[in-house]
Amino acid sequence: MNLALLFTADFISTDTVRLSDRRLEHLRSIRKIAVGDSVPVGQVNGNIGAGRVTNLTAHYAELHVSLDQAPPQPLPLTLMLAMPRPKMFRRTLQTCATLGIKDLWLINSYKVEKSFWQTPWLQEPALHDNLVLGLEQARDTLMPKVHIRKLFKPFVEDELPALLAGKQALVAHPGSAQPCPVHLPGPAALCIGPEGGFTDYEVDKLQQAGCQAVHLGQRILRVETAVPVLVSRLFDGCL
Amino acid sequence: MNLALLFTADFISTDTVRLSDRRLEHLRSIRKIAVGDSVPVGQVNGNIGAGRVTNLTAHYAELHVSLDQAPPQPLPLTLMLAMPRPKMFRRTLQTCATLGIKDLWLINSYKVEKSFWQTPWLQEPALHDNLVLGLEQARDTLMPKVHIRKLFKPFVEDELPALLAGKQALVAHPGSAQPCPVHLPGPAALCIGPEGGFTDYEVDKLQQAGCQAVHLGQRILRVETAVPVLVSRLFDGCL
Structure with a gap:
């Protein structure tokens, strides 16, 4: 936790928060805070800044917050990800949030096992918690x-074309003729397949919707490695 | 397992292997092999190619192998990594192998907890198994x-300068003035710190040994994300 993310419910006045959960535990046990210390904080969908500890009890910490800096720039990327297996999904979700991806579409594919969609990590509170960890x-x-x-x-035919408008649209597909471009000048949309890749039919459909098939080289990467490799390649100036 | 990695002990003749472990289990349950099928194989430190299933029993599979293609190019990178916490270490080790890193130095740092060095993942058989998974x-x-x-x-003073000879040497350090370069023309050496980063003293010592301190942008990445991001940035042509 390189920053404590603050929500409306944390505020007890306009510039004071009271924390009593995982964040308090972390501030106590890892940062070993005392009254007077300052720690990095940020308001969800708002500024980042510092929180000065003004009160510390067994049950909560109160911080006087000053939020005067903009958060890092979002990545100009729409990511379509074939639903990964649950353990990998959780880590990949955190990684996407850490890398600054703001628009994530979890899509189906022939090689996505039906059971992957049943994971509790897809439920709203779990999604939220893992995105918070990635942002922090x-x-x-x-x-x-x-x-x-x-x-x-239905996704590829009815929704995808509009999502791709004004963006350089790519599908990462091992064995494609074109290498993945580097250092894009503008926004992008990127599709990443499941373990074993999209089927030929799926790649055809994605190409019909406007995506260009590109490869990353000879090596086949797990999705949790492919996401940072691709992001770094497409937007090396933006991280 | 996108390829079954073969070892000397697997060969029952010059061009036939008998597999009976994790690889057999994978070929059976995931690839659902039958006699006559071909699967990707490679000989450790040798060529890659195809293995045709010639015999399949309850206890083993025999494959007639033809190894006629070179493996992917190694990455021209020496990576010095502050020892990560055990769970992250195991994944990072696999990721390093997958990305083509061939020279990995696990080093100490003030913020590496002593207990990290006790992990069973550092024992030779576990190191080997995880590198094999990454290569496959x-x-x-x-x-x-x-x-x-x-x-x-002692590592930084006595060994590191020789390791850096002829290479562009970098230490990834959030807050440095210089951004990490992109698309290096030659071999590189890269130091990545622990959670919380190298201390100022450690960065000074690494700089004295010949490393340039560079940053990756505003975002602070976990080591398992930083490795693919940095590799992709330094060697986008080589993966």
Whole structure:
């Protein structure tokens, strides 16, 4: 936790918060805070700054907060991700938030096992908690939006073309002829397949919707590695 | 497992292997192999190619192997990594192998907890198994070398300068004035600190040894994310 993310319910006055959960535990046991210390804080979807500890009891910490700096720039990327297996999904979700991805679409694919959609990590409170962990890692405050689309064809035919408008649209597909571009000048949309990749039919459909198929080289990467590799390659100036 | 990595002990003749462990289990349950099928294989530190299933019993599979292609190019990178916490270490080790890193130095730092060095993941069989998993993911065969250095100062003073010779040497340090370069023309050496970063003293020592301190932007990344982001940034042509 490189920053404590603050929510409306934390504020007991316009410039004072009271923390009593995981954040208090972290501030106590890892940062070993005392009254008078300052720690990095940020208001969800707002500024970042410092919180000075004004009161510390067994049950809560009160911080006087001053939020005067903008959070890091969002990444100009719409990411479509074939739903990963649950353990990998949780880590990938945090990584997406840490990297500054604000628009994440979890989509279906032939090689996505049906059981993956049953994971409790997809429920709203778990999604929220893991996005918060990812934001706090990066000292960011802007909450990503996560969209769940369990049917491939309707998504690709009915929604995807509008999502791609004005963006450079790519589908990462090992074996494609074109290498993935580097250092894009503008916003992008990127589709990443499941373990084993999108099927040829799915790649065709994504191409029909406007995506260009690109490869990352000879190596096949797990999704949790492919996301940072691709983001770094597309936007090396923006992290 | 995008490739079954083969070892000397697997060969029952010059061109036939018999597999009976995790690899058999994977070929059976995930790839659902039958006699006559071909699967990707590679010989450790040797070529990659195909293995045709010639015999399949309850206890083993025999494959007739033809190894006629070179594995992916190694990454021209020497990576010095402050020892991560055990769970993250295991994943990071696999990721390093998948990305093609062949020279990995696990080093100490003030913020590396002593207990991290006690993890069973550092024992030779566990190191080996996780490197194999990482190589198999990338369809690579070249086994990385892992060096363990539990004392920071002797390593940095006595060994590091020679390791940096002929390489562009960097230490990733949030808050540095210089941004991390992109697309290096030659080999590199890269130091990545622990959670919370190297101390100022440690960064000074690394700089004295010849490393340039660089930052990756405003966001602070976990080591398992920082490694692929940095590798992709330094060597976007090589993956």
